[in-house]
Amino acid sequence: MSDLKMSMGKKIKELRKKRGLSQDDLAEHLGMTRANVSNYERDKNKYLPSSSLMKIADVLGVSSDYLLGKSNDSKTPEKEFLQKLELSDDEILKKFFLTLDGKELTKEEVRIAVAFLRTNRQMKG
Structure with a gap:
């Protein structure tokens, strides 16, 4: 399945697992509950605040466009990364x-x- 067709929840779960994080670990880094992370991964939350989207993208090291399905490129641009470091x-x-x-x-x-x-x-x- 192409990354563009994969749901945001599946992307979050896949990226979390690739980084060896539990839902509890990710929740702690995001400042939210494990239940929130679980709901995002199962696409149960219909509304994802942009601030949460940006936090998730930052913690998982991807662009928000990748999570939203607007890009197949999961990497944040190097220039953007270096400017934010x-x-x-x-x-x-x-x-x-x-x-x-x-x-x-x-x-x-x-x-x-x-x-x-x-x-x-x-x-x-």
Whole structure:
């Protein structure tokens, strides 16, 4: 089945599984309940707020056009990705799943990494 013919719910479920996430994991990253995620995956919700659509696309690393069936290209344009890349402590974990040696980084590890980079910049001048 072409990606354009696949329902948004099936795309969300497929992308979630490809990333090794449970519905609970995805719900936590999206700030919603597992029931919401389940309903989206089963195409039970007729209305998906644009803010939720954008969050889902960001967390799953795809464009909203891909989820909506307007594009077969699941990848967000590289230029758009680079323009949005912000490494602030709180925002980085909302937008990305960061891993090191196969384990997801904790909030504290991200905070330490960002603090290290800031200190390193200050030392260089």
